[in-house]
Amino acid sequence: MRFLIPLLLAAAAPLAAAPAKPVPGAQSQRNLADFDFVVDTITRNYAGWDTKVVGAKKAELAALTARLRARAPAASDPELLAILEEWLAFFNDRHTQIGLDSAPAPAAISTLPWTEQSVRAKLEALGSKRDPIEGIWRIEDRYRLGVLRSGSRPGRYTAVVLATRSDTWKPGQVKADFVRRPDGGFDSVFRAGDHSETRQVARLAARGEVLDMGNWGGWSREWPAPTDPDATARLFATGELFLKRLSPKTLWLRIPDFSDSRAKPLRELIAAHQPEIDSTPNLVIDLRRNGGGSDYVYGPLVPLLYTRPIVTIGMELRATEENARLRHEIAERLKADEPGQAGQLEAQNRLMLSHLGEYVQPDPRPFEIERLAKVLPFPKRVAVLIDGAGSTGEQFLLLARQSRKATLFGQKNSAGVLDFANVVAASSPSGRFKMQWAISRSMRLPEDPVDPDGIAPDVRIPADVDDPVSYAADWLERQAD
Numbered sequence: 076m077r078f079l080i081p082l083l084l085a086a087a088a089p090l091a092a093a094p095a096k097p098v099p100g101a102q103s104q105r106n107l108a109d110f111d112f113v114v115d116t117i118t119r120n121y122a123g124w125d126t127k128v129v130g131a132k133k134a135e136l137a138a139l140t141a142r143l144r145a146r147a148p149a150a151s152d153p154e155l156l157a158i159l160e161e162w163l164a165f166f167n168d169r170h171t172q173i174g175l176d177s178a179p180a181p182a183a184i185s186t187l188p189w190t191e192q193s194v195r196a197k198l199e200a201l202g203s204k205r206d207p208i209e210g211i212w213r214i215e216d217r218y219r220l221g222v223l224r225s226g227s228r229p230g231r232y233t234a235v236v237l238a239t240r241s242d243t244w245k246p247g248q249v250k251a252d253f254v255r256r257p258d259g260g261f262d263s264v265f266r267a268g269d270h271s272e273t274r275q276v277a278r279l280a281a282r283g284e285v286l287d288m289g290n291w292g293g294w295s296r297e298w299p300a301p302t303d304p305d306a307t308a309r310l311f312a313t314g315e316l317f318l319k320r321l322s323p324k325t326l327w328l329r330i331p332d333f334s335d336s337r338a339k340p341l342r343e344l345i346a347a348h349q350p351e352i353d354s355t356p357n358l359v360i361d362l363r364r365n366g367g368g369s370d371y372v373y374g375p376l377v378p379l380l381y382t383r384p385i386v387t388i389g390m391e392l393r394a395t396e397e398n399a400r401l402r403h404e405i406a407e408r409l410k411a412d413e414p415g416q417a418g419q420l421e422a423q424n425r426l427m428l429s430h431l432g433e434y435v436q437p438d439p440r441p442f443e444i445e446r447l448a449k450v451l452p453f454p455k456r457v458a459v460l461i462d463g464a465g466s467t468g469e470q471f472l473l474l475a476r477q478s479r480k481a482t483l484f485g486q487k488n489s490a491g492v493l494d495f496a497n498v499v500a501a502s503s504p505s506g507r508f509k510m511q512w513a514i515s516r517s518m519r520l521p522e523d524p525v526d527p528d529g530i531a532p533d534v535r536i537p538a539d540v541d542d543p544v545s546y547a548a549d550w551l552e553r554q555a556d
Contacts, residue, residue, distance in 0.1 A: 103148035106155050109503040110147040113159050122393040122516040123495040169492040176502050176509040185249040189235045194221035207283040211298040215314050230255035281306040309544040312363035318348045325357040325548045333368035333467040345375045357551040358454040367466025382479040385445040390515040391434040394427035398514040401499035441518050457481045458547035465490030472530050484547045486536045488529035
């Protein structure tokens, strides 16, 4: 399982900052308690501490700690969060981060009395005068939105929720606003799940069947009915798990992450499509922006890739009471659905508790060799899309690139967030923030790091290619048997 870590005081007394000038009030005391919690927790528990806080870096971190701690007492909540993020950024490890422990209270949101029926009626009345952005759109399986022109000024459009699975949104609320730009794009104000606003440029793509929302992914047009319903998923890395046929010769498997909640659905998906997989020569495994999770989840994929023994380099766990306690909580959550994984975690916890203050190897060997009984005839060739895949996603890539069947494709490298992994999390004393940190370090280090640059693709997809999935599929189908 791949998780995160922070640490800073017990192992590094020289880094302790001089006391800041007291600021009256409970807020200053809460702020200092939260700041010291972050520093202390990372110092004592983060698996990257003894790798990253060495030599001149010790003095650099001590100076940073003193400077930021002096600012903490008078900081507002958002300012304190920024201070804590700046401190953690020293470690350059996206497995080690902090955020609000709960979403902020939703801001007041404008509403409009739109329904699916009223939006459809308006669109039909517009006929040929309908603007390409006007229509009914879908954000994965969470939102169904109506987009229509708004106000009397031309080039302005509003997106209203028609239906949603979100607990924080209701039909009739305004999800986004758009203003047309001279270049044909749209200046947009998009409201996230917590109702916070972000501004970015949106653009229509795929013949107007996809609305590219930048960092927020893509919207799929539902009405008027698209000619290519899968266009959004091919252009963008969606949050849906699925297996679809691209052509008689190629299947497409999308895996957004390897979280524990995906374990059973992925097994069932592979089992349901096993006859197709067993008779189709090519498979595209789409791991773009895969957020990681737990290694055991990708187990059903290993036989599809296997061509020769697979070597996996081991890892070491930083053995502390807090790391063991938090891993025990994870094991308790897994016990009902994944008893085998829970048992492995508990065995590791017992090992840590018997070697506190050390780094321990769950396996006494520095590497593992996995051998399967046979090589499956199908799929013959596998393309793996790797852009931004992180953590457990990257562990899978290390496995996949050992297969003679597999080729890694990408416009970008993977995320570069694997060397320090197995994340745990805890709330700050005030309850305002939750921090996560990595408790393991790879034994590939220092010779073969993945962080921070990531894993490069075997085939670099040109940046101007809009459809990486089809690009990889076409490449596979051009290969000779």
